[in-house]
Amino acid sequence: MLRRWLPSLAILAFTGLGFALAPLAYSNQFLLFNMMMYMALAQGLNIIYGYTGYLPFGYVGFFGAGAYGAAIIITFWHWPALLAVLGGGLVAVIFGLLLTPLFRLSGAYFSIANLAAAEALYYLVANPHMTTLTQGPYGINLPQAYAPDLAYATMLAILLFAVGAAAYLRRSRFGLALAAIREDAVSAGMAGIDVVRARAVAWLLSAFIAGLAGAAYGWYISVFYPDTVFALSITVFTIVFVLFGGQGTVLGPLIGTLLLYGAYNVIGISNPQYFQLAYGILIVVLVLFLPAGLASLLRRRRTAHER
Amino acid sequence: MGLLEYALLAGLLYGLYFALVAAGLNLIFGVMRIINLAHGDFLMLGAYGAFYLYHLMGWSPLWAVPLTFAAFLALGLPLYYLLVPRLQRSGDPEMRSFILFFGLSQIIEALAVFAFGNDQRSIPARVFGNHPVHLLGQVYPLAWILSAVFGLLGIVALYAYLYGSPLGRATRAIMANPDEAAITGIAVQRISALTFGIGIALAALAGIFSPFMVGAIQPDLGVGITLISFAIVVIGSLGHPLGTLVGGLVYGISLMLMQTYLPSWSQMLPFVLLIAILLVRPGGLLGKGVRRA
Numbered sequence: 001m002l003r004r005w006l007p008s009l010a011i012l013a014f015t016g017l018g019f020a021l022a023p024l025a026y027s028n029q030f031l032l033f034n035m036m037m038y039m040a041l042a043q044g045l046n047i048i049y050g051y052t053g054y055l056p057f058g059y060v061g062f063f064g065a066g067a068y069g070a071a072i073i074i075t076f077w078h079w080p081a082l083l084a085v086l087g088g089g090l091v092a093v094i095f096g097l098l099l100t101p102l103f104r105l106s107g108a109y110f111s112i113a114n115l116a117a118a119e120a121l122y123y124l125v126a127n128p129h130m131t132t133l134t135q136g137p138y139g140i141n142l143p144q145a146y147a148p149d150l151a152y153a154t155m156l157a158i159l160l161f162a163v164g165a166a167a168y169l170r171r172s173r174f175g176l177a178l179a180a181i182r183e184d185a186v187s188a189g190m191a192g193i194d195v196v197r198a199r200a201v202a203w204l205l206s207a208f209i210a211g212l213a214g215a216a217y218g219w220y221i222s223v224f225y226p227d228t229v230f231a232l233s234i235t236v237f238t239i240v241f242v243l244f245g246g247q248g249t250v251l252g253p254l255i256g257t258l259l260l261y262g263a264y265n266v267i268g269i270s271n272p273q274y275f276q277l278a279y280g281i282l283i284v285v286l287v288l289f290l291p292a293g294l295a296s297l298l299r300r301r302r303t304a305h306e307r
Numbered sequence: 308m309g310l311l312e313y314a315l316l317a318g319l320l321y322g323l324y325f326a327l328v329a330a331g332l333n334l335i336f337g338v339m340r341i342i343n344l345a346h347g348d349f350l351m352l353g354a355y356g357a358f359y360l361y362h363l364m365g366w367s368p369l370w371a372v373p374l375t376f377a378a379f380l381a382l383g384l385p386l387y388y389l390l391v392p393r394l395q396r397s398g399d400p401e402m403r404s405f406i407l408f409f410g411l412s413q414i415i416e417a418l419a420v421f422a423f424g425n426d427q428r429s430i431p432a433r434v435f436g437n438h439p440v441h442l443l444g445q446v447y448p449l450a451w452i453l454s455a456v457f458g459l460l461g462i463v464a465l466y467a468y469l470y471g472s473p474l475g476r477a478t479r480a481i482m483a484n485p486d487e488a489a490i491t492g493i494a495v496q497r498i499s500a501l502t503f504g505i506g507i508a509l510a511a512l513a514g515i516f517s518p519f520m521v522g523a524i525q526p527d528l529g530v531g532i533t534l535i536s537f538a539i540v541v542i543g544s545l546g547h548p549l550g551t552l553v554g555g556l557v558y559g560i561s562l563m564l565m566q567t568y569l570p571s572w573s574q575m576l577p578f579v580l581l582i583a584i585l586l587v588r589p590g591g592l593l594g595k596g597v598r599r600a
Binding site: 053055101102104105107108109111112113115116117119120123124127128129232236239243273274276277279280281282283284286287288291 | 393401406411572
C-alpha cells in the first residue's frame with residue numbers, strides 16, 4: 001500500500017518544499033508564482049487530456065472564469081480573498097457544468113467546441129455592455145485585496161492539490177476506470193463503469209483546478225484585463241508543457257513546465273516570437289516522433305532494463 | 308426598404324466569400340480526415356503575397372489570383388509528404404493532426420512576424436477603381452462584389468473539378484473510402500498530396516481578398532480565420548462537399564444581421580453559432596448520421 005503511494009508522496013513533498021523555500025534563494029517571486037500556476041494548469045489539463053483523452057483547447061476559459069469570478073466576488077460582496085479564490089474555482093465548475101453537453105462530441109469536435117466556448121465567454125466578459133458587472137474591456141482593479149505573499153502561498157496549496165489529485169487518479173480505482181474509458185469507452189461501459197459520470201467528474205475537477213489557479217492569479221496581480229486572463233497563449237503553453245513532459249503521468253507535466261517555462265524565462269521574454277517558433281517546432285517534432293512525451297523515454301528505458 | 312435588405316444582400320456577398328475561405332479546410336478534412344489548424348495562416352500568407360505584389364510591383368490583386376494559386380499548390384505538395392503520411396500511420400490521426408497543425412500554425416505565425424513585422428497592412432479598396440455598385444437598389448463597394456464573385460467562382464471550379472474530372476472522381480472515391488480506393492488502383496498518396504495543395508491554395512486565394520472583407524493584414528490573423536472557417540464547415544457538416552456553401556451563407560447572413568442590429572455582440576457570433584449547431588446537430592446541417600462519443 002505504502003509502496004504504491006510512495007512515489008506520489010515524494011513528488012508532492014519535493015514540489016511543496018521546493019516552492020516554499022525557493023523565494024529565500026531567488027528574488028523574482030512573480031516568476032516562481034507563474035511557474036507554480038503553469039504547473040497547476042498543466043496538471044489540471046493532464047487530468048482531462050492525459051486521463052480521458054479529451055483535449056480542451058479552450059482550457060483558458062476556466063482560468064478566466066475563475067479570475068473574473070473571484071474578482072466579482074471581492075468587488076461586490078467583499079469576501080476575504082481566500083474565500084473568493086474558492087468561489088472563483090466554483091464559478092469555473094459552473095462553466096464546466098454548462099459545457100458538459102460538449103461530451104456528446106468526439107475528438108477534434110470537442111476541442112474546437114471548447115475553444116469556441118472559451119472565446120464566447122471572453123467576448124461576453126469583454127463586452128462594453130457588461131461594464132457594470134465585469135468592467136468590460138476596461139479591466140479589473142483589486143487594490144483592497146492586494147497581498148502577494150498570501151496569494152503565493154495559496155497558489156502553492158492549489159498546485160499541491162492539483163498534483164495530489166493527479167496522483168490519486170493515476171493510482172486509484174477511479175483513475176483506472178478513466179484510463180479504460182480513454183482506451184475504449186464502449187467496452188468500459190460494458191464492464192460496468194459509469195462512463196458519463198466518471199468523465200464528468202474528471203472534467204469538473206480539471207475545471208476547478210484551472211478556476212482556482214485563475215482566481216489566485218487575478219488576486220496576485222490584482223490589475224488585469226479580459227485579454228490577460230483569456231489569452232489563448234495560456235492554453236498553448238499548458239498544452240505544450242503537458243505534451244513535452246508526457247500526458248497521463250504525474251511527473252511529466254511538472255518536468256515539462258519546469259524545463260520549458262524555465263527556458264522561456266531565460267531566453268524568451270525579450271523575444272517572444274523566437275519562442276513561438278521554438279514551441280511550434282517542438283509540437284510538430286513531438287507529435288511526429290515522441291507522442292508520449294519525455295516521461296515515455298524514462299519508461300522505455302526502464303522496461304528495456306527489466307527485460 | 309433599407310437596413311434589412313442591405314444586411315441580407317451584404318450577407319449574401321459575405322457568405323459567398325466565406326464559403327471560399329472555408330473550402331480548403333473542408334476539402335482536406337474530407338479526403339485525409341485530418342484537421343488543418345494552420346488553415347487561417349495560409350490565408351494570412353496569401354494576403355501578404357497580394358500586399359507585396361501590389362506595393363512593390365504595383366500589380367492589382369487580380370493578378371495575384373493565378374500566381375498565389377500556383378505558388379501555394381507547389382508549397383502544399385512537399386509539405387504533405389513531410390507531415391501527413393507519417394501522421395496517418397499513427398494511432399489517432401484526427402486528434403494528432405489537430406495538435407500537429409496547431410504547431411505548424413505557431414511556426415508560420417512566428418516566421419511571418421520575422422518576415423513581415425507586426426505592423427498592420429492593408430490594400431486600398433480603390434485598386435479596383437472607385438465605382439460603387441448598385442445592386443437591387445442598394446449600394447456596395449466594388450471590392451465586396453469582386454470578392455463574392457471570386458468566392459463563387461472558386462467554389463464552382465472546385466465542384467467542377469470534383470464532379471467533372473477523372474482526378475476529381477478519384478478524389479471523391481478516397482473521400483468515400485480510402486482503402487477501397489487504393490484497391491481499385493487509385494494512387495491515394497499522390498491524389499491526397501494534390502488535394503492538400505489545392506486546399507492550401509484555396510485558403511491563400513481567399514487571403515487575397517481578406518483586406519477588403521476581413522480587415523487589416525497582420526501575422527496573427529490566422530487563428531481567428533481558422534475558427535471562423537471551422538464554424539462554417541461544421542455548420543455545413545465536415546467533409547460534405549456542398550457544406551461550405553451552406554455554412555458560408557448562414558455565417559455571412561447572420562454576421563451581417565448581427566452587425567446591423569446588435570453590433571457589439573457580433574464578435575461572439577461564430578462561436579455561439581458553432582456550439583449551438585454542434586449541440587443540436589452534431590453532424591452539421593447537411594450531415595446524415597449523428598456522431599456519438
